[in-house]
Amino acid sequence: MLPARLSERLSSGPPSFSFEFFPPPTAEAEAELWLAIDELTVLQPTFVSVTCGAGGSKRDKTLELALQLPRRSGLRPVAHLVCRGSKEEEVASTVQRLIAGGVHDVLALRGDAPRDADEPAGDFKYASELVRYLRTRQPGLCIGAASYPEGHLEASTREADLLHLKEKVLAGSDFLITQIFFDNAFYFDFVHRARAIGITVPIIPGIMPITNASQLERFIQLCGATVPQRLRMAISQHAQDRVAIAQLGIAHATAQCADLLARGAPGIHFYTLNRSRATRAILMALKGR
Numbered sequence: 001m002l003p004a005r006l007s008e009r010l011s012s013g014p015p016s017f018s019f020e021f022f023p024p025p026t027a028e029a030e031a032e033l034w035l036a037i038d039e040l041t042v043l044q045p046t047f048v049s050v051t052c053g054a055g056g057s058k059r060d061k062t063l064e065l066a067l068q069l070p071r072r073s074g075l076r077p078v079a080h081l082v083c084r085g086s087k088e089e090e091v092a093s094t095v096q097r098l099i100a101g102g103v104h105d106v107l108a109l110r111g112d113a114p115r116d117a118d119e120p121a122g123d124f125k126y127a128s129e130l131v132r133y134l135r136t137r138q139p140g141l142c143i144g145a146a147s148y149p150e151g152h153l154e155a156s157t158r159e160a161d162l163l164h165l166k167e168k169v170l171a172g173s174d175f176l177i178t179q180i181f182f183d184n185a186f187y188f189d190f191v192h193r194a195r196a197i198g199i200t201v202p203i204i205p206g207i208m209p210i211t212n213a214s215q216l217e218r219f220i221q222l223c224g225a226t227v228p229q230r231l232r233m234a235i236s237q238h239a240q241d242r243v244a245i246a247q248l249g250i251a252h253a254t255a256q257c258a259d260l261l262a263r264g265a266p267g268i269h270f271y272t273l274n275r276s277r278a279t280r281a282i283l284m285a286l287k288g289r
């Protein structure tokens with residue numbers, strides 16, 4: 001039985017473990033994803049989240065996967081909703097379809113501007129506007145939002161970003177999931193500063209085990225996360241050895257998670273990239289198996 005409200009589960013009880021998946025682009029990727037989901041389901045995650053690309057067809061893929069997860073695997077999905085370039089009616093229709101399918105948990109996001117196409121005019125400028133819209137129209141939804149321990153790339157300062165985050169929480173966010181970080185000092189400092197300005201909702205750290213060097217570079221470019229010098233050096237020493245890099249990545253993420261949980265983080269959200277091996281290894285190590 002799923003607890004009635006995800007927000008209640010996240011603010012009380014043992015630490016949550018959750019996994020992010022993205023809608024698979026091909027039939028082959030879909031088969032691989034369901035294998036990964038089967039292997040991760042035994043770890044009994046509190047929820048799994050499904051990412052969303054901008055645009056109607058991508059939103060439909062998110063919806064499809066989010067609706068399948070409880071039926072096929074008994075998992076609790078949190079559907080990402082991206083508002084950039086969307087009209088209110090489109091968001092309302094997506095949410096209605098989610099609710100009709102039994103999904104009451106969403107992650108409300110702005111999204112990024114499309115790289116190669118013109119952006120359609122939408123009704124929302126920031127994620128806080130989407131959160132407010134959802135909270136007003138669907139008071140029963142559990143709404144999460146994104147947060148950035150090292151500051152969002154577009155923000156003028158970390159302080160300004162934090163004040164915008166507070167606006168997003170006051171608009172009705174029940175919990176926050178962080179962007180990837182590799183140095184826990186950023187998370188703890190961020191939580192401290194967030195609490196100091198009255199942000200009280202759970203802030204779940206987002207962890208991505210590094211599994212290859214080029215993937216790491218891509219993510220750093222996308223989200224601006226700082227890689228500790230020692231980790232960076234160890235990775236560059238083994239740049240051609242995929243197995244060694246994956247082992248380093250798993251060891252680093254395991255130490256990060258153990259420290260986060262020991263120092264009071266409310267759970268861990270794993271960016272799985274639709275793979276199970278690294279996340280399983282980390283969780284098994286954390287659970288002492």
Ligand code: FAD
Nearest residue numbers: 051052080109110111126127146152154155161164177179
């Ligand atoms: P916002 O909260 O709107 O913030 C965006 C920027 O605007 C920030 O710099 C903020 O400081 C600033 N800002 C906010 N309010 C104001 C204001 N009133 N005045 C001036 N400036 C303001 N992207 C996807 O496309 N699909 C996904 O599924 C997805 N999932 C994600 C999951 C997580 C956990 C995270 C951390 C990110 C995810 N992203 C996803 C990426 C996200 O869409 C981008 O980082 C995007 O650039 C910002 O989205 P946001 O919801 O944080 O935006």
